[in-house]
Amino acid sequence: MAEVYFLGTGNAFSPPGRMHALALIDSKILIDCPPTVIPQLIRGNCLPSELNHLLITHWHADHTFGLPFLLLNRKWMPSEESDGQELEIHLEENGIEILSNLCRMGYPGSLEDSIEKDIIWNKDKQSKLSGTEWEMERFPVLHTPQTEPHGYMLTHSSGFCLLHCGDSGPCEEIDCRVGQSDVVIVEMGVPDYVDSPYHxxxxxxxxxxxKYPGVKILVTHNYSNSGNFRHGFKPPNLSYNIHQLDDGNKLIINGKGDYILKK
Ligand SMILES: [Zn+2]
Ligand SMILES: [Zn+2]
Known part of the structure; x- marks a missing residue:
C-alpha cells in the first residue's frame, strides 16, 4: 500500500483555507519544501527527520524556502527511528548552489555541517528512491524559465503511475506523459482571466x-479558497473526473495499483 498526503494545496498566495502546495508520499518522500513545511509535516504526524527524499520542482520561494527550517529541525530534533539517515535532494544541478546559499542565509554558521553531511545531492533525472517502493523520472515543464521548472513521473512497485506536473502551464512534456499515468497532479495557479503560459x-x-477522460486529475497549487471564507476566489466548477484537492486529502494506493481518495 502507498499513500500520498496533501498537506498543502494552495498557490504562492496561500488562499484562505490552504497552505502552500506540497505532497508527502509514504512519510518518506516530500515533493517541494514551502516556507511552512515544518508545521505542515507536524500537522500530518510526520517527523522531518524521517524524510529520506526531497524532490524539488523549481526554485520559487513557495517551493523551496522551507529548506533551512527542515535542515535545522533534522539537526536538532532527530527522532530515534531516523538514526542519522541522510536526506537525498533530487534537483537540477544549479539548485545545489542556490539551496546551499539559501540555508547559509537563513542560519549563518549553523547549517554548514548539515549541508555537508545530512544531504545527498542527486542530479540524476531518473532514480530509484532508496528505502521506498518508488522510482522517479524528472522532466522539464513550462514555467518561469529562470526557475528551471520540472515535473516528476513516479512509478510504484505495484505498477501505479503518478504524474506530478510541478508548477507549469500546458506543455508537450506533460501531454506525452498523461496517457501513461493513473493519476495526474496538476497545479491550477491562476483563474481564467489571467493570461500566462506558465500556469x-x-x-x-x-x-x-x-483529452484524457480515463485519467483521474487532482488539482493542487489552487488559486481559489477552500471552505467558507469571505475573501479570495470561489473554487470553479470542474468536470467529474477532476478533483480539487483540499489540505489533508490523501490518495491511497493498494498493492494492485488501485486507488481511492480520502477526504
Ligand atoms: Zn508555486
Ligand atoms: Zn512557481
Missing part, C-alpha cells in the same frame, strides 16, 4: 481532462 487555468485543466 494552468480552470479551462486548461478542463481541456486536459477532455
Amino acid at each position: 494552468h487555468t480552470p479551462s486548461d485543466v478542463e481541456e486536459l481532462s477532455n
